[in-house]
Amino acid sequence: MAGRSAIRQIPTEESLRSKVESSLAAAIISGELAQGELVTVPVLAAQFAVSATPVREAMLDLEKRGFVEPVKNKGFRVTTVSADDLREIVEVRTALEAPAMRVVAARLKGTSLSTYRARADRIVANVERVNFKGYLEADSEFHLSLLELTGNRRMVEIVSELRKQTRMVGLTRLRNTEVLRRSAQEHHDLLDLLGAGQGAAAERLLRRHIGHVLGWWAGVDEDPHG
Numbered sequence: 001m002a003g004r005s006a007i008r009q010i011p012t013e014e015s016l017r018s019k020v021e022s023s024l025a026a027a028i029i030s031g032e033l034a035q036g037e038l039v040t041v042p043v044l045a046a047q048f049a050v051s052a053t054p055v056r057e058a059m060l061d062l063e064k065r066g067f068v069e070p071v072k073n074k075g076f077r078v079t080t081v082s083a084d085d086l087r088e089i090v091e092v093r094t095a096l097e098a099p100a101m102r103v104v105a106a107r108l109k110g111t112s113l114s115t116y117r118a119r120a121d122r123i124v125a126n127v128e129r130v131n132f133k134g135y136l137e138a139d140s141e142f143h144l145s146l147l148e149l150t151g152n153r154r155m156v157e158i159v160s161e162l163r164k165q166t167r168m169v170g171l172t173r174l175r176n177t178e179v180l181r182r183s184a185q186e187h188h189d190l191l192d193l194l195g196a197g198q199g200a201a202a203e204r205l206l207r208r209h210i211g212h213v214l215g216w217w218a219g220v221d222e223d224p225h226g
Contacts, residue, residue, distance in 0.1 A: 102199030109197030168217035
């Protein structure tokens, strides 16, 4: 487990429990911690350079989220998400997020996109730095902030939870690849369409973008120009 980008020493002034949970969740979502892998609190505590308590509490939180399961006298095992689970998540996300882009396009047409551009830049920058934790955080912030423009708070909450359940187990295999850079660039492409008021085209792009969960992120080849 040495060298994993999402698992590193955490400053003591920050909330240890939440930071450990966030880092471990990112490692699980991105595939840095593989499905079925066994992890122990003492080993993780040593890697994070913290005491066992915040790590144990973080693991219990991750257990509630379905990311890990306890293994008696051994630690915790990263749970496996089936292809059907991912398909269901993608179907619901697509049904909610993609059509919403028509509403977002009407709100953003002709307006300044500087705030959203900065968020898209963060996604691209984290891809170049191979910082998967930063990438996932920036990606979530970008998409949820766009959805907030619909004014539908419940939809934002549902999508936020679905994103937390999503696994992108092939993500780490794509480090330093053109595929990952292209996916990051799609956020700017989406903003181009939204700023031009092209809601239908933005909807189509987001459908394809979310579909990467079942394609590139799952280790399945896609047509990069499709």
